[in-house]
Amino acid sequence: QSQIFQPFFSTEPKIHENKLGLAISYQIITENHCGKLQCISSPEQGTEFIIQIPVS
Numbered sequence: 001q002s003q004i005f006q007p008f009f010s011t012e013p014k015i016h017e018n019k020l021g022l023a024i025s026y027q028i029i030t031e032n033h034c035g036k037l038q039c040i041s042s043p044e045q046g047t048e049f050i051i052q053i054p055v056s
Helices: 021-032
Strands: 036-042 046-052
Touching: 021 036
Parallel strands: none
Antiparallel strands: 036 046
């Protein structure tokens, strides 16, 4: 879970495409908007992403 925001991270080793989606999302939210992006995952229950961006 701590690696999902790293560029090119994938849980599927056979895929060689550029995997930048969460890394770019994390960078935009944290650096451009001074916000937070959090991932909460529970086996057999699913994954939740929480985005917090300050309004002022």
